Amino acid sequence: MPGDVVKFRTVGIDVGGTNIKIAALWNGGGVISAESIPTRAERGPVDAAERILVTIRALLQREGIDPGGMHAVGMDCAGIVDPERNVVIDSPNLRSWENDPLAQRLADRLGVPVYLENDVNAMAYGEWRCGAGRGADHIVCLTLGTGVGGGLILDGRLYRGAHGAAGELGHTTLDLRGASCTCPNIGCLERHVGAAYIVERTLRHLQESAAPSRLRDLEPQDMAPRDLTLAADAGDPVAAAVLRETGELLGKGLVSFVNIFNPERIVVGGGITKAGDRLLEPARQIVRRHAMSLPASMVEIVPAELGDDAAVVGATLLALEQHPTRG
Ligand SMILES: [Zn+2]
Structure with a gap:
């Protein structure tokens, strides 16, 4: 503004x-x-x-x-x-x-x-104008929660697609033989890094590993991705491994977005991004290794800054932009 x-x-x-x-x-x-x-x-x-x-x-x-x-x-x-x-x-x-x-x-x-x-x-839009996307004209925004949502700022504009349905980045195929998603597809990115599936993988890791972990003290139905961050910060090896794996799976999704959109910046939001580089550094490594070399070398992968305020800030700025100040 x-x-x-x-x-x-x-x-x-x-x-x-x-x-x-x-x-x-x-x-x-x-x-x-x-x-x-x-x-x-x-x-x-x-x-x-x-x-x-x-x-x-x-x-x-x-x-x-x-x-x-x-x-x-x-x-x-x-x-x-x-x-x-x-x-x-x-x-x-x-x-x-x-x-x-x-x-x-x-x-x-x-x-x-x-x-x-x-x-x-x-x-x-909120992250672009006031948060982690400031100053860039080409942004892919991803939010990790129960679902995995996406938003695109392309050429300095919000991109909505022909019918307002663009940006469903969480429903990009990661695994052709993967499990059914909530959408008509199978093996979606959301099916790998959505909150319920992070918990599912955590339980599998705990079953397959003999390593001590404070996550074993939690009831499976009470477990949430934030528990991984807390446990990893306390030195829990299983939590750290799950976050690393989640970052790598996220990175595999980001490879496609880097190749398709050549963004300056990818902004990742949602509760699990409190894990910071435990999540994002493995994603960056996968992108550097597997995306086309020029866009991969240029893209920044950063955590969102506005937290729960991003949507209300973005919606408000969009409204004011559609209805310019009188006088
Ligand atoms: Zn899907």
């Missing part, structure tokens, strides 16, 4: 399957404060809209923000978003919200435009 633009405040809405985060932000992307309310997806978007409005109004009052000065509000959610109609059209976690004019309903009540964006696109 150019420095001569007047600073003003607005709000952003990040709709997740479990919680909705509502943040007050500066137009440059800085989060002032945020509130979280349960999504209660099963009650539908009309119920959610009322609760979002109550929370926004309380936030505006608390922060002393004039609703008329917000210019635009950004909102993001999981699923394919139709930017023309400003609605989500395919969202497994929010089925009853599909084709619902939630953004328009909020806009009518708030008196400012509300723009909807896919959550990982918003995250990529």
